[in-house]
Amino acid sequence: MSNIPTELRYASTHEWVRAEGDGVFTVGITEHAQDLLGDMVFVDLPDVGDAVAQADDCAVAESVKAASDIYAPITGEVVEINEQLEDSPELVNSDPYGDGWMFKIKAEDESEIENLLDAEAYEQSIEEE
Amino acid sequence: MNKTPLHAAHLDAGAKMVDFFGWEMPINYGSQIEEHHAVRQDAGMFDVSHMTIVDVTGAQAKDYLRYLLANDVAKLEQKGKALYSGMINEAGGVVDDLIVYHFDENNYRLVVNSATKEKDLNWLNKVSDGFDVVITERTEFAMIAVQGPQAKEKAGSLFSAAQQEAVAGMKPFFGVQAEDLFIATTGYTGESGYEIMVPRERAIEFWNELLNAGVKPCGLGARDTLRLEAGMNLYGQDMDETVSPLAANMGWTISWEPSDRNFVGRKALEAQKAQGTDKLVGLVFKDKGVLRAGLTVKTPDGEGKVTSGTFSPTLGHSIAMARVPAGEGAANGNTVQVEMRKKWVDVQVVKPSFVRNGKSVL
Numbered sequence: 001m002s003n004i005p006t007e008l009r010y011a012s013t014h015e016w017v018r019a020e021g022d023g024v025f026t027v028g029i030t031e032h033a034q035d036l037l038g039d040m041v042f043v044d045l046p047d048v049g050d051a052v053a054q055a056d057d058c059a060v061a062e063s064v065k066a067a068s069d070i071y072a073p074i075t076g077e078v079v080e081i082n083e084q085l086e087d088s089p090e091l092v093n094s095d096p097y098g099d100g101w102m103f104k105i106k107a108e109d110e111s112e113i114e115n116l117l118d119a120e121a122y123e124q125s126i127e128e129e
Numbered sequence: 130m131n132k133t134p135l136h137a138a139h140l141d142a143g144a145k146m147v148d149f150f151g152w153e154m155p156i157n158y159g160s161q162i163e164e165h166h167a168v169r170q171d172a173g174m175f176d177v178s179h180m181t182i183v184d185v186t187g188a189q190a191k192d193y194l195r196y197l198l199a200n201d202v203a204k205l206e207q208k209g210k211a212l213y214s215g216m217i218n219e220a221g222g223v224v225d226d227l228i229v230y231h232f233d234e235n236n237y238r239l240v241v242n243s244a245t246k247e248k249d250l251n252w253l254n255k256v257s258d259g260f261d262v263v264i265t266e267r268t269e270f271a272m273i274a275v276q277g278p279q280a281k282e283k284a285g286s287l288f289s290a291a292q293q294e295a296v297a298g299m300k301p302f303f304g305v306q307a308e309d310l311f312i313a314t315t316g317y318t319g320e321s322g323y324e325i326m327v328p329r330e331r332a333i334e335f336w337n338e339l340l341n342a343g344v345k346p347c348g349l350g351a352r353d354t355l356r357l358e359a360g361m362n363l364y365g366q367d368m369d370e371t372v373s374p375l376a377a378n379m380g381w382t383i384s385w386e387p388s389d390r391n392f393v394g395r396k397a398l399e400a401q402k403a404q405g406t407d408k409l410v411g412l413v414f415k416d417k418g419v420l421r422a423g424l425t426v427k428t429p430d431g432e433g434k435v436t437s438g439t440f441s442p443t444l445g446h447s448i449a450m451a452r453v454p455a456g457e458g459a460a461n462g463n464t465v466q467v468e469m470r471k472k473w474v475d476v477q478v479v480k481p482s483f484v485r486n487g488k489s490v491l
Contacts, residue, residue, distance in 0.1 A: 039160055042440075060470075062419050064162065064439065067418075067470065090162070
């Protein structure tokens with residue numbers, strides 16, 4: 001069974017979101033998603049300062065198998081990106097909820113988080129795939 | 130779903146299994162890239178038991194194979210010598226590619242692809258009409274490819290004294306039956322190593338001994354990136370029944386001489402050669418992004434398509450094979466364009482061979 005931390009929120013498109021305080025949220029992809037994609041070879045991240053809207057494709061995770069769009073789970077401004085992924089994209093495979101994080105968004109409206117899935121609902125959504 | 134005799138060993142090793150043309154096969158055992166590096170730097174092993182082994186015996190075995198194959202088995206004089214060839218249809222398309230081992234003029238062994246098994250067996254039988262030959266599928270073997278710079282040494286540690294003697298000094302592209310093993314110096318990775326046929330009932334034991342000898346299990350994912358780096362075709366992807374071997378970088382496998390040797394597809398191939406065909410080239414892309422099969426290639430002589438594309442773990446960037454119009458537009462060293470994620474990017478044309486014996490040949 002895939003690891004789905006209960007303290008995170010999820011998009012049905014397999015991104016996870018962690019609240020860091022001050023309206024800043026960290027975004028990555030789930031263990032299930034990295035498992036589907038296989039070994040990551042490139043991660044194309046947005047630029048710091050980019051304005052993103054919920055469900056915008058704003059990054060690309062390219063694995064040995066396929067290129068997959070990453071969607072912004074919430075609306076806001078990109079305030080930080082994980083530059084380590086430039087040289088070590090495999091962090092997304094080895095530590096998807098930790099060192100494999102992708103970018104941080106300063107939310108325009110924090111209540112958008114409430115529309116995302118909790119761990120249980122995400123687990124259900126991947127079982128239905 | 131078909132399962133090889135090693136199926137349980139794959140599950141034990143934590144393999145991720147996929148449906149490969151009706152066979153449940155390991156795609157990886159965790160990390161495809163680590164498996165790839167194991168073969169380039171040390172030793173890895175692949176279960177290739179799904180491939181089809183066919184023995185051709187009889188008084189006219191040689192004559193039959195000289196008619197069946199575009200390459201000429203008459204070139205095989207030494208016992209155990211192997212040859213790569215295509216089987217060509219009357220329209221000049223590739224029915225399958227295979228390896229043929231020569232034991233003597235009445236005794237040969239073929240290894241053909243698994244995805245095309247039924248078609249190949251039908252074709253072998255159809256073409257054998259009028260020849261005094263017996264075509265026998267050998268289902269009693271499993272087959273394990275052990276590949277990498279340390280592969281021979283590690284696999285050799287499992288051999289009996291007689292088997293070690295049988296393979297001592299064996300050159301590339303030979304095969305020998307030694308006691309219960311058929312051991313061949315062939316492979317699909319661009320590294321040295323063996324392809325070993327082992328009786329089904331001994332397969333798991335042999336696999337486990339290889340594990341203990343430090344050989345890493347590798348799945349179909351690594352097999353694909355390794356063969357592509359080595360510039361080797363994959364049937365069904367880089368060529369098929371609708372593609373001329375001349376348009377698939379297989380021209381070197383066609384024996385035109387002696388000119389009086391008739392073989393299936395010869396007329397069509399001669400016409401194709403006279404008329405000219407597309408060509409299969411290598412592509413290199415050093416920026417971020419991966420060339421994938423099916424992408425459109427734009428050359429000064431017209432459009433082509435990527436037939437196989439991947440990220441090359443050895444080189445650290447993307448490589449591909451593409452079929453493009455013949456002509457100087459896509460000559461080696463030139464730059465052509467590929468449409469990647471709705472953008473045209475520049476890629477370099479190279480000879481379709483990227484890595485050999487662990488090193489870049491670009």
